[in-house]
Amino acid sequence: MSPASRAALLEVLIHGELPRAEIARRLHLSRASLTRITRGLVEAGVLAEGQTRLMAQTGRPSEMLHLRADARHFLGIKLTGDALYAVVTDLAAAAVASVERPLPSREVADVVAEIADVARGFAETYPTLTSVGIAIAGRVSQPAGGALVEHSAFLDWTDVPLGALVRDATGLPCAVENDVQALTATEHWFGAGAGIDDMALITVGVGIGCGLVVNGRPLDGAHSRSGLISHFIVDEDGPPCGLGHRGCASSMLVSGAIAEAYDRPGVDYAGVVKAARAGDARALDVFADAGRALGMLIATVASLVDPQKIVLTGDGIPVVELGGDAMHRAIADRVDKDAVEVDLDVRTWDFSEWARAGAGLAIRALLA
Structure with missing residues (x-):
């Protein structure tokens, strides 16, 4: 997906249904360029065309575009010291399924295997599962090879290349971030900060x-x-x-x-x-x-x-x-x-919100 296509999709993702002309104005694109870009997004199934409305600024008709949220699904994971919380969301970060499991151990291999098993189970129901996002308490850095958990006290982990391990185990792109940072980013796009x-x-x-x-x-x-x-x-x-x-x-x-x-x-x-x-x-x-x-x-x-x-x-x-x-x-x-x-x-709270933040992280990684 080109940067311009991502930018157009983001406008609709964050702000809701928008006229083509308004998207073109926000992105400083010509109507012809915007039409070409959005045609590709419609063909990819992530945007859909709606009714035509008159634009107040120009009095000219403009076709509305809205998100096809069910076109993609994302797996969000929250890890604690003894449990795994998982949520599947659509492209708008709305939760459609969830599960909670105890961790068999804190060993990295066991945790990765548990994540992979959850991903396989959800992929059977949601074949459009696109990527994984993991929210974890601790320090996380982003080297070129994939996210590195530098330290997580609850899991007693140091320098764990969790992004690459989960990617290899699931066959899906994997984003990993500190849980508070993931929650902040998700609230910014899909919650109180939209x-x-x-x-x-x-x-x-x-x-x-x-x-x-x-x-x-x-x-x-x-x-x-x-x-x-x-x-x-x-x-x-x-x-x-x-x-x-x-x-x-x-x-x-x-x-x-x-x-x-x-x-x-x-x-x-x-x-x-x-x-x-x-x-x-x-x-x-x-x-x-x-x-x-x-x-x-x-x-x-x-x-x-x-x-x-x-x-x-x-x-x-x-x-x-x-x-x-x-x-x-x-x-x-x-x-x-x-x-x-x-x-x-x-905001009221339960642990599934941490997992949804992981899914939001995966969406952001795909589009940002």
Whole structure:
């Protein structure tokens, strides 16, 4: 697919049904060139022609083009330390099937074999399965030979060429990325950030993550290390984290820190959430502290990059429900007086969203 064809398809993919003339205007192409390009996309089955509408700008008729989302399917994978979550999506990143499996072990060969088995099973139902995308917690780089998992603490992996291994095992192209970066990119094209050039995504839960989109492009950083905010100091009198930082976000906001702060034998994070919802004063105080920590992070990100929107999500999202007042006060206290009010979009969560982010990554790899 040529760059011009990809650009035309992307316009419809991200913005929905569009007139030919509007696509030509956005891509600075002549009507003849656009017609030639879109004819190829229609013949390939990824775009379809619709009704003709009058263009308000010119008063001339223009044929509408819309996405044939079912023309391609993509397999998204999320790997944790003990489970594999898989989702099949269409070309618009809408989930059409899913499965969850325990990992037989953390050995690389066993995990790759499990991914290949899932791919084979889905390929029988979805013969248009085009590629695989994998979202994984950890550091991922993109050398020429395929994605390299430099380190994943949950799987205890170091320097695993996962992209090439899965490609060889499945016969499908494979993209691999850090899970927060994959989720950010997918939300940018297919979710809360669709049509937005500048956004941030913050995840809270077992860990803290941050992804950024600046000028319409995901921000990787010079060393693929952007968004490392979990050890920002949010309370100089706060508790120490595992690295000895006093009062950093990870010492107050992650699920384990919240359970530790509640300090009741046998009560985990879910138990603290249950206690807070029942009105337990100690649990509510712990979530207020966590909410303040989250508010500090949000204010810092907003001040640094001035995003149009900040998306909050993750398995620790109850902190917004239970510590939201403290979070909003911290934001108000910390943002610059000249800053525009932060547009927060709080998203509910389950692990299938991580897998869908993997599929979104595969779509982006194909088209971007």
